[in-house]
Amino acid sequence: MDRTGGGPMSIRKLATHAAAAGALALATVQFASPATAQNVTIVVPFSAGGGTDITTRSMQEEMAKSLGANVVVKNTSGAGGTIGVAEAARARPDGRTIAMAPVGPLTTQTHLRKLPYSVDSFDYICLAYSAPTAIAVHKDSEFKTLDDLVSFAKENPGKLNFAVQAIGSIPHVAGLALADAAGIEMTYLPVNGDGPALKALLDGTADLFIPHVSFLSKNADQIRSLAILKDGRLDTMPDEITAKEQGYDLDIPIWGGLVAPKGTPADRLGALETACEQAISSGPFQERMEQLQQPSAYMNGAEFEAFVTKQFERNRGLLEKAGLLAE
Template sequence: MKSSIKHRVARSARSIAIAIAIAVAGVATLHTIPTALAADAWPAKPIKVIVPYTPGGSTDTVSRVVFEQVSQRLGQPIIIENKPGANSTLGVGVAARSAPDGYTFVSVLAAYSANMSLYSKLSYKPADLVPVAEMAELPLFLFASKKLPVKTVAELVDYGKKHPDTLTFGSSGVGSSAHLTGERLAMESRLRLTHVPYNGSAPILPALVSGEVSVAFDPLLVPMPHVKSGKINVLAVASAKRWPGEPNIPTMEEAGFPGFVMSSWTGLLAPAGTPQPIVARMAREIAAATRSPDVAKKLTELGFVPVGGTPEAFRKLIERDTRRYAEIVKAGKITLD
C-alpha cells in the first residue's frame, strides 16, 4: 500500500512539474509573439522621420532622396518632419522620447557625435537612441580665397607661418563639422587660424570670393563652379579617397597630413527599444535604396557618397567620431553651453 501511494505521489508530482513547464513556456511564448508579430506586420501605417534641421540642408536633402525610394519599397508613406533648433539637439531629443514602435526615426549629421562634447548637458543620452544605418558621406573640401597667394596646402602652411595672425577660416557655425575640421587643421599645422562662424553654409562662398575669410572647409556642390570660373581655389579634400568627379584634387593625407579624414556624414537613428528586426529591416531598405542607380546618381550629383551600411557599422562610426571630436573640442576649449 505504501509503495502504491508513493508511485501515485511521484506521478502526480511529475504531472504538476510538466504542467508548470508548459505554463511557463506558454507565458514566454506570449511575451515573444507581440514583438515577432509587430516586426512581421511592420510597417502597417505611415512612418515619420524627424530631420533636426531646416528644409533644404544636407540632412534634409539626403533624407528626402533616400526615403522616397525606401517608401516605395516598404509600401507606406514616409513623412519628413523638420524640427530645427539648438544645433540639431531639439529634434534629436524629440526622437529620443518617442515611442520605440518602429514608426519614428531621426536623421542626423556628424554633428550628432560632436554635440556629445560641445554641450555639458543634453536632453537625451546616447543610450536613448540606437543606430540604424549611415546613408551617405559628405566629403569636406578645403577652399581658399583668391586674395591668398596659395594653390596648395603646403603653400597655405608656409604663408601662415610667414604671416602669423592673418589667416581666418569660415564655417557654417560653432560646433559644425566645418568648424571642427578647421580647428584640427590649425592644431596639426600649428597655424593661428581665426574662426569666423556664419549662420549656415550660404554666406561662406561670398566671404571666400571677397577675401573676408582666407579658407573654409565646405562640401563640393556650391563652391566648385566658382573654382572652375577662377574666383576661388580648392586645395584638398578631407576624405580617405579623392573625389571621383575631381581626381586632380589631393586628399589632406596626400597633402602632408596623415590620418586627416574629417568628412561629415548623415545617418538614421531610432528610439532605444525599437524592435531589432525592424531596425535591421530599415537598414536593409536604406542599403537597397542607396545602391539603386537613381538614388546613387542624385546623391553623387549633390556631392555625397552613397553608403547604406549596417547598424553595427554606423555604431562604430558614431563612436569613432565622438572620440575624435571630443579631442578637438577639448583642445580648442569649444562649448555651446
C-alpha cells in the first residue's frame, strides 16, 4: 500500500482501481459473517441535510453492498463537529462505529481547545470529499486581481475586512494563510456561516470572504473569485485563476473522510477502505455529487493518514502565529 500521502485520486483513475478491487469483493463480505452480522454506523458530526451528511448518505447503499452489512448514518452534531468525532473515538475498535470526520474537527479544533481525542486517536479509512475554496469579493469590487487586494492591504494595514464563518474554520485558516503568504494584516469579522458572510460582502461590511467553490458558482450573479485556493485549475471552472498562478502557493480545501477508532483490526479496515472506494467510484454516487455540485475525491487509508498529519501540522503553525493555540 502506498504511504507517500499523494493528492486525491481522480475519479476516472479511481473507477479503474475499483474495477480491480472487484476481485476482493468476496473477501469484504466476510465483514458480515454470521458471527459478526451487525450494523455499521457512520457518525456524521453535523446535522442532517448539510454537505457532509449528504455525501455520507450518498455512499451508504454502495458501502452496504460491499460490506454485506447494513450501514446506518447517525447525526451527532454540536461544538463545531467535535462531539460526533469524539463519539467515534470512544467507540469500541471493531469497525462497527466509524465517523465521517471533516477537516475542522480533526485539524483545527484540536488546536483551539482541549478535546478528548487527537489525530492519533483514529485509524484512517479513506478521504471521501475535497472541495476547493476561493477568495470571493463583491462582483463590483474595486479589486480585480489578488494583487489589487494585497496592494490595498499593504497600503492600509488592518483596513481590509474579512468575513470569517467561524474562528478556527477552514475559511479562517485560509485567511490566515493568505495573510502570512502575502505579508498583510486584515480585520476579521466573525459571522455565522456562508449566508451571513455573503450578506456582509453585499452590504459593504466585508471586503472578502472565503467560501467553497460550489457556493461561489451558485452565487455567481453576486460575487466573483479573485483566486481559487488549489494547486491547479478546476475542470469545472477552467477560466478561474488560482492563487498559485498569482504567486501565492495556497491549496486549502474543505475535506472529510472516514475514520475508525484506533486499534480497529486490519482486516476490517481493509474491508471498509474497499467499500469506501467502491462507493465513491459508483455511478449513482458520482451522479448525486454532480447534481449537488459537491466535489468528491479519494485517498486510501495510508494516503489519507499522511495527508491529515500534514494538514494538522500546517494548521497548527498558522493558528500559533495568530495566537490562537489552546494553552
